[in-house]
Amino acid sequence: MITTETIKTTCPYCGVGCGVDAKMQQGNLIAVSGSTEHPANQGRLCVKGSALDETVSHHGRMLSPKIEGQRVDWDTAYSHVANKLSAIIEKHGPDAVAMYVSGQILTEDYYVANKLMKGFIGTANIDTNSRLCMSSAVAAHKRAFGTDTVAGCYEDLELADLVILTGSNLAWAHPIVYQRLAKAKAARPAMKIVVIDPRKTASCDIADLHLPLKPGSDGFLFNGLAHHLIANQKLDHGFIDQHC
Structure with a gap:
């Protein structure tokens, strides 16, 4: 059965x-x-x-290790990689080795990869997309709110009067959230959406305003906006005191 x-x-x-x-x-x-x-x-x-x-089938995937196109067993593959790494380290030092790790592996896998690089090879040359793409946001969240957790939720986007997308092509990168935002704007056209991005992306399709800033000039924009709010006494001091 x-x-x-x-x-x-x-x-x-x-x-x-x-x-x-x-x-x-x-x-x-x-x-x-x-x-x-x-x-x-x-x-x-x-x-x-x-x-x-x-994506879960093994069709078209390499199911066993190969060296120069020839299939080998795992012990041979491990020894080959270890010998090559050892030769590089002996000749050029541990900093001649670097590892760029996937953004989709598990925490335990990250631990093993870091243990290999820092504990055994002896270099800090290891990085990953999951840190590179979020490091600035994490630093900003910690400085503003004291923790690297996102302060808002998806319902906040749907209820907001103004949504600003900065350097994010939401339509491609997070299409489900984009669909929710597009639906909310269709139901409430008074909602304003601003896209700040050098490129005119698909996310601009629902934007009321697109600011195609020159790369590197966004700091001037945000500092200018902050100065404008301060000069015109538009800061929400109650919110800042309670939450920042």
Whole structure:
């Protein structure tokens, strides 16, 4: 008898955190759909999330290690990599080795990679997309709010009178959030959306104003806006005192 069950999980791609209903049959993923009751996506999935079931098969993937196109066993592959790294370190020092790690691996995998680089090879030359793409936002959140957690939620975007997208092509990078924002604006046209980006991206389709700043000039804009608010006594001191 073939049994089918649905497991609730989370899409692993971007940071939106869409809920996914994964349909399993005898331990194999056969279909996915958006979880209608999930607060992030409310049943929606983007094209990447909708194709999750197509990414779990091993078709077209390398299933065993190869050296110069020839299949080898794992012990041979480990020894080959270790010998090459050892030769580089002996000749040029540990800082001649660097590792750029995926943004989609687990915390435990990051720990092992850092242990290898810092503990065994002896270099700090390891980085990852998950740190590079968020480091400025993390620093700003910690300085403003004391913690590197996001202060708002998706409902705030839908209820806001003004939404500013800075250097973000929401339509491509986080399409589910973009769809929620577009729906909210369609229902309440008085909402204003401003896109600050050197490029005219798809997110500009719902924008009331696009500011195509020259790269590197955004600091002047934000400092100018801050000065304008201060000079015209428009700062919300109550909010700043309580939350910043």
